[in-house]
Structure formats: C-alpha cells, structure tokens
Amino acid sequence: MPFDITRIRAGYPALAEGHLHFDGAAGTQTAATVVDAVADAMRAGIGNRSPASGPGRRSLEIVAAARSAVADLLGVEPAGVVLGPSATALTYTLARTLGAAWRPGDEVVVSRLDHDANVRPWVQAAERAGATVRWAEFDPATGELPVGQYADLLTERTRLVAVTAASNAVGTEPDVPAIVKLAHGVGALVCVDGVHAVPHGPTDVPALGADFFVTSAYKWSGPHLAALVAAPQRWAGLRPDKLRPAADTVPERFEHGTPSFPLLAGVTAAVDHLAGLDPDARGDRRQRLRAGLTAARAHEEKVFDRLLGGLATLPGVTVLPAPARRSPTVSFRLDGLDPAEVATALGAAGICLSHGDYYAYEYFTAVGLRARGGAVRASVYHYNTDDEVDRLLAELGRLARR
Template identity: 60%
Template sequence: MPFDVARARRAYPALAEGFVHFDGAAGTLVAEPVARAVAGVLGGAVSNRSTAFEPGRRALRIVERARAAVGDLLGADPAGVVFGPSATALTYTVARGLAERWSPGDNVVVTRLDHDANVRPWVQLAQRAGVEVRWAAFDPGTGVLPTDAFRTLVDGRTRVVAVTAASNAIGTRPDVAAIAGIAHEAGAVVYVDGVHATAHLPVDVAALGADFYVTSAYKWSGPHLSACVAAPSRWEETAMLKLLPSPDAVPERFELGTPSFELLAGVEAAVEFLASLDGDAAGSQGSRRERILRSMAAVHAYELELFERLLDGLKPVRVLPAPAGGCPTVSFRVDGQHPQRTAELLGDQGICVFSGDYYAAEYFIATGLRESGGAVRAGIYHYTTADDVDRLVDAVGAIAQAR
C-alpha cells in the first residue's frame, strides 16, 4: 500500500500552525507520542537510578528501554548504546578516547563532504597528537564521494576513517560499506556520521561496517538527545576520563553525569513511532526491528518520489549537484541573490528553509560558495506533502522571476 502521509501528519499537532517545513535536516517537529512520553516522566515519580525503591527502578527501566529502542532502530547491540547531548559531543568523546593510542606517523582520514562534527574533532585531536590528516575529496561536478579515493588514502598507519552515511548539505550517500571494507583491511576504525541518514532510510550498522555510528533523535521526530553505538568490546578499548565513583562499566562510563530520563523516554517513544509509520507494519506481529525496517523502507520510497517532484520544480534555479538515490535534501541558489535573503523571503511566506553552510563547512569551502553565503537547503520528511512541495516550488519560482 502507498505511504499514508495524512496518517503520519496527524501525529504532529504543530503542523496545525500552518508552516511548511523543509527544515527537517536541522531538526524535525516532535511527534505527539514523544511529547507525551517526555511529559509523563516529568509529571511522574521518577528519581535518580536506584534498585532500592520504585521511582529509582523506574529510572533504570527508562534507560534500559531507551538503549533497546536505539538498538532496534540501528540493528545494534543495546549494551553498546551510549547517550549524549549531541552528535558533536559524542564524536569528541570517541575521538579523545581513540586518540590516546595514536602516535606520530599515524594518520586519520576525513572527508570534505561531512558535517564539521565528523571532521573537526578528528582534525584537532590529530594535530594535538602529531598525526597526519588525510582528506577524501568529493567531485564538485557530481556531488559523488568516490570510493576509490580511499584506496590511496588508507594504509597500515591509518587509525580512523570518518565518513558520513549521507551529506546533510546535498544528500549524497557514499558507499560506506565499501569504504569500511577498505579501512578494515588496513586495520582502521570506521566512524560513521548517521545523523542525516537515520531519519530517511533503514539502517543496519553491521551491514555498513560501522565500528561507531552516531545519530540524533531530534532529526527523527524525537527530543534533543543523541546516541553513539558500537560493539561493547569496541567501547572497552576506548579510553575515557571519568569521576572516581561513577561506573566503569560499558556503556555507562561514557555518559558523564545523571542522564535526562524524560528525554530517554522520548527517544524510546520516537523509535516506537517510526516503527508505526507503515500501517501494515504497525499492525503486524513482527518484532520492533522488523517493523522499523518496513516502516523506514516505506518512508524512503515515499520521500524519494516526492523529492523528484521537488527537483523538477527547482530547475529555474541553480541546484548544487548530487547523485540520484541519496537522502531527499537539496541545496540551491537563486542567481544574484544572497541565500539568506532567499530564505527570508520564503520565511515571510511561512516556508521554513535554512541558508548558509549548515556546518558542512568543508563542502562549501571546496565549492567556493561559503564566503558568498553558502546555499539554501530544503529537505523532504515523511510529513511533507505534494502540496508543500508545490508551494515551495511556486515561491522559489516567483522569487527567481522577480530577480
């Protein structure tokens, strides 16, 4: 059956305000079951974690269920799910831990397609350790990140290969599994930024070959909380500074301080919501992991079909090139107009888009567009409709014609 976007939209009360949201790459609206779960914890008797009394036991169950939910979402071991305030913070945590074993003569490989959260931590820690940084470049004419480039960059002294599962600027999906194969053959660790990809398609971290995979719940209808997953044994090998009384066990030792139990409840609710997006999957007796895979496959197909409509409508403006089959995100510029001005004109019409470099700094430096304002970004999400796309396309066309 076709994806029921009307059914999905009913879970987002904020849509009643009438704004058209193409800003999901920066953060989606929160689904109602998520808000309800967060409020339920805030309004109930939940204490810090303890086995001695029921409010403490509730906190323990909230954490356990959130880890299980993220494990189901990504095909990961719940015992290797580490929570943190943001993907940036978690990547710095992992980078600092891995860098403890680096030495001069080693190297790390980063890409010019990635969000800076998967670039700067590795660059800064490499500089501190006296380690070489090697750059994988994308093709500016196509937006492709060539897999073969990694064959010349990765060698026996490569310690980390950091790569995105999908560009947050143009949607490109590199062949992460092939890149990971090259890295693993050389003995390198693969760190995958899955923040943009997770919202749009089924994810299997094992199939990707990701040793670490990071994602943010607020990009997939959840609260502002992030998770990084890895095999527990991989976390065991990663150094971490911590307080003396705090747990030394994995994954707790990587979660500094008391967690936000209300946000963890929201994470679980967000995963449950994603698993329900396909009507048939929601009513099936399959596992939550199976329901997630079916629902996200349906979401991906729906979004890509709608994305073709968007790309076709943006032909009058300059669209930054990207290969087909990526995530449904496009960057564009109206000739002769600063991207910030384009975003403001659209915003005046209730159409929400972002402009600038969206923290994909290296991409916009490489394309020579960063100094002139970057671009305007529009992204499809599962609550986007054909009418939304037409409204954006008509508005952009009018703005371009007025130039």
C-alpha cells in the first residue's frame, strides 16, 4: 500500500507545533509510543537490576528487551549489543580497549568523510600507543569515498579501519562491504559508524561484515541512547577498564554505571514503532522492520528528489557534491550569507535545519569551508512531506533575492 504519511505524522506529537523539521540528521522527533514507554517506566516501580524483587526483575526485563530490539533492528545477536549514553562515548570505550594492545609501528586507518566520533577516538588511541594514523580521502568533486585507495592504505600492520556507513555531511554511502573485505584481508578489524545510515533503510550488520557497528536511537525516533554491536565472541576477548565490583560478563562489562531504565524502555518502543511503519507487514519484528524501513526509504527518496531538484533551480545556492548513492541529506551554501544567518532566518520562519560542520570536522576542513562557517544541512526523514519541501524552497528563494 502507499506510504500513509498522514498516519505516520500523527505518531509524532512534536509535529503538531507546526515547525518543519529538516534536521533529522542531528536528531529526529520522538514517536508518541516512545514518550509513553518512557513515562510508563518512570511511573512504575523500578529497582536496580536484581532477581530478588519485582522492581529489580522489571529492570532486568527492560534491559533484555532493549538488547533484543536493537538486535532485530541490526540483524545481530542480543548478547552482542552494548548499550550506552551516546555513539561517541561507546566508541571511546572501544578505542581505549582496543588501543591498549596497539604498539609502535601498528597502523590505524580513518576517513576524512566521517563524523569526528569515528575519527578522534581512534586518532587519540593511536597517539597514546605510538601507532601510525593513515587517512582515507574522499573525492571533493563527487563526495565519493573511493574503495581503491584502501588497497594502498592497508598493510599487515593495520589493526583497525574506521569508516562511516553514511556521511552526516553530504549523505555519501561508501561501499562498506568492499572496504571490510580489504581490511579483513590483512587481518584488521573494522568499526562502522551507522548513526546516519540506520534511520534511512534496513540494516544488516552481518552482510556489511563489520566487526563493530554503532547506532544512536535518537536518530530513529527514540531517546538519546546508543548501541555498539559486535559478535559476542568478539566482545569476549576484550577487557575494558571497569569498576572492580561491576559485572564482568559480556556485554555488561562494557556498560559503565547504572543505565537509564526508562530510556531503555523507549529504545524498545522506538524499534517497535519502526516495525509498524508498514501496517500491512507480516512476520517477526525483524521482517516487519525490513518492510517498514524499505517503505520509509522509498518515501524519503521521493521527497528528497524534490528537494534536490528545487535547490538546483535557486539562484545563489551552491550544493556540496555528493554521489547518487546517498542517504537523504544535502549540504549547501547561499551566496552572500553565512550559514548561521541562513539557518537563523529559516528558524524564524519555523524551519529547522543544521548549520556549521555538524562534527564532520575533517570533511569541512578538507573542502576549505570550516573556517567560513561550514554549510547549511537539510536532511529528510520519513515524516517529511512534499509540501514541507516547497515551503523550505520558497523561504530559501526569498533569502536568495534579498
């Protein structure tokens, strides 16, 4: 059946305020069922995890349900799901843990296309170990991350390759399986940043081949929590810094402190929300997620094509290059105006976008725009509409004529 955008939008209370939200890459609005799940968990009696009492058992159930939900979303085992406060925090934990075994002469490969959360933790871990950092470069004319360069970057001393599944700056979706194959050919591990990719279609981590994969729930209608996943046996061989009395089991030993049980209840609700995007979908939750996110991706691409086509007709608008294979995200500049001025003017008109470098530090430094305010970013999510795109384009046209 056609994607029922009216039904979908009704599931997001914040949309009733009237703002146009083209800033999903910075964080989507929260689904009503997620808000309810968080509130219900906070109303209920919750103790710290323990089988000794009802509230303690409830906490255990909430954590287990969140692991299972994320596992269904990504196609992995629940026992390999590490939960935490943010993708940045989890990646730092992983980088410190893996980096403790690196030695001078070892090598790490990072990409200038990535969000800094999948760059700086690895660079800093390499510096502490005396390891060498090697850089994969994107093509500034196309926005592509050429796979061929990895054959030259990788050696028998490469320990870790970090790469994004989708650029949060221009949307580029690199050929991750091909990069992983090359990395595994020299015995290197691969950490894939899936934060910007997961909201925009079905995700199959085993098919990507990633050893580690990170995602953030607040980018797919949920609360501000994240998950870093790997095969349980991969986690079993790693020993992170932890408190002495804290659990030493996998995946618990990678999770520092008492988790936010209400927000974890929201994670499960967010996955269930995504599984309900296609009301005609049948099967288990994993199958319904695939159907719902496939339908959502098709809707997003239609809306995004309208946005790209409209931007191309506006005088004074320069769109940063990106390939056809991309998530629905575009960065642009408007002649004569600083990106912050554009975003502020649009915000006054009730249109929400991002501006600056959005933590894509290396990308904007490489294209020479970071010192000039970066760019303005518009990202489409499955609750956006053609009418919203037309309003955005009309406002940009007004700004261009000032």
